[in-house]
Amino acid sequence: MSANLLIRGGRPGGGPVRDLLVQDGRIAAIDESVEASTGTPVEMLAGELILAGLVDAHTHLDKTLLGMPWHENTAGPTLLDKIEHERRMRREWGMDAGRQSARQVAQSIAQGTTHILSHVDIDTDNGLAGLEGMLATREAWKDLVDIQLAAFPQSGLMSRPGTLALMDTAMAMGCDWVGGLDPYAIDRDPKGHLDAIFGLAEKYGRPVDIHLHEPEEMGALTLSLIFERTRALGMAGQVTISHAFCLGSEREQIVRPLLDALAELDIAVITTGPSGWTAPSVRQLLETDIRVGAGNDGVQDTWKHYGDADMLERAMFIGLRNRFCRDDEVALALEICTYGGAAVMRSAGYGLDVGCVADLFVVAATGIAEAVARRPVRKLVVKRGRIVSREGKCVRQAC
């Protein structure tokens, strides 16, 4: 099935009304009036916005409880309590990562997401069952959304013997990224942790994404260890730091040198715009020419009930966190939920220009600020030129 499509009367990127022609899955023309060959499906718009597909560059598809009976969250108070609780619940409830990930994927697509970078827990209790489910989802939904997977040692790597071997197998099974997590604060062995995950990255020629919640000096020191390894292994451009709470320090003497090193080594940052935590300044990152993406993180999981997988809502959270009030500021929040995430995922041909892959969505709004603030139903979602969701309903349902 060739993916041809003519979308008439929309406003690409919020500009003037244009016709947008897709041929063979790519944007072939954007003009005042475009003619398509006979048989090309036509969608008529009435001035709605056409935006580049949303990119959820940090989520945990395997963790969501969407569609399962509502549970009472009693986990805590410590981070380790929550991690243990999750691992136990997964086993006791017979959580099926394939089924659960498909549910979130369908919901994400319905809300305009065309690219997802998801972590998948790898641990000695649950082994590789979660990854198998996620690989099945990636394969089954590959025509509707691009999914990259990161093998993620949520329960510890050095502190949980046997995990490294599982991580190695996970990479061999087809993970795109090697994931890491708080090398000091959770794994308690930063050198061991980082040597291990950079070792896997080197072995499989894959990039690294490290979830770094460590604050202030601790996070800064861990980053310096990451910089050393990135340099030593020639991995500039292949490392991403998620959360990076330490970049939200109030102290310029901590933050400035870190930003300079991130820029020098082309290390990307991913933020969720967290409300209750320090967080990197999106403006500061962009001004330092650092690639910045955004993600929903967990969506209605055992950690917290909040979230619905909508990256326009995430743009709002990022806007609120960064005090983005003016239209040009709100546009920055959306920028990192689209182009920024695509740059982290190294998604070739992403964008709304002629020649780009036709990954886009349509929403009734005067401009980007209204789309983010009001988050209307997504009228159309298009993946490689094919309509994958209409009026907020994905063309394929998860079970």
Added chain:
Amino acid sequence: MSANLLIRGGRPGGGPVRDLLVQDGRIAAIDESVEASTGTPVEMLAGELILAGLVDAHTHLDKTLLGMPWHENTAGPTLLDKIEHERRMRREWGMDAGRQSARQVAQSIAQGTTHILSHVDIDTDNGLAGLEGMLATREAWKDLVDIQLAAFPQSGLMSRPGTLALMDTAMAMGCDWVGGLDPYAIDRDPKGHLDAIFGLAEKYGRPVDIHLHEPEEMGALTLSLIFERTRALGMAGQVTISHAFCLGSEREQIVRPLLDALAELDIAVITTGPSGWTAPSVRQLLETDIRVGAGNDGVQDTWKHYGDADMLERAMFIGLRNRFCRDDEVALALEICTYGGAAVMRSAGYGLDVGCVADLFVVAATGIAEAVARRPVRKLVVKRGRIVSREGKCVRQAC
């Protein structure tokens, strides 16, 4: 029209299924099976939650742009820029506070809000026109929602001569609260500002609500001036501090004495759970037995595009800001958006017990945490025993 109503099969407060009988606007019975007199309207539920009405204890009904053409926000960067921009726009766009406040009120009611404490700008450019519109809205909607109004010197009090006289007139016209705003950081004369608003409070026998964004030591010192006046005038229990960013200081030596004084003087705190600012800890306030309410603040106004007047969404924001993850924690977030706000507004007879005024709403959720996290459409909203909204549609529309 007598306000009698029998709601069968709901779960008041998330407990077991009960019938709830309203007679003459008050809850007359909550039991497994209740009989009502002939002619009493009956609503049949299927196990939905019945919760006490939402209380938006801090908003600006006169500022919302709801229903107006979308505007591009280019205001800033300073706070004073935004204040000037708003005052000018209000004049240039011919903003009608009566019309605009009614629009937000209708939207609030549709989402389960039964009580609103709104500020109304009083300044020498726009005079009392805004207040006149707000008084008209309060009167016109009085059977659907309780509205209290605070005269609010948004553009400065001491720094803008003529404002105090307008504030005095505003109180005489029927404002319930005397409002204040950053006595030092914005008005640049804390002694003058506080003497003026406490003077008005004394003259009219009305409580005070001071919007205090001043951080750290500055906010702490301004609070100490407020404590002095509260003591000197015997106004314990009649003062509220909105925002109170200084209570979000990381330094216990700043925060602890302030909390103790707030508790001693029964001074309430209102928070919006702001993401990009320091904010008081809701848990800490509650543990210190301080009354805490919550509000949406501005909804889609010239300051920022965000917000839709939903106090369940506000509970989510407060939950995120305070890292409330467990069900009992999420319930605290809702608590301050219901009972907490009612305590700030001194709303007599508020609650879900027999004898309370029947101000409540119905939502399909297993419990409070799901109601906050998923925010389903409000199935019914009841004000003094009368149905004022059904399936997310207020029975009265604003123009």
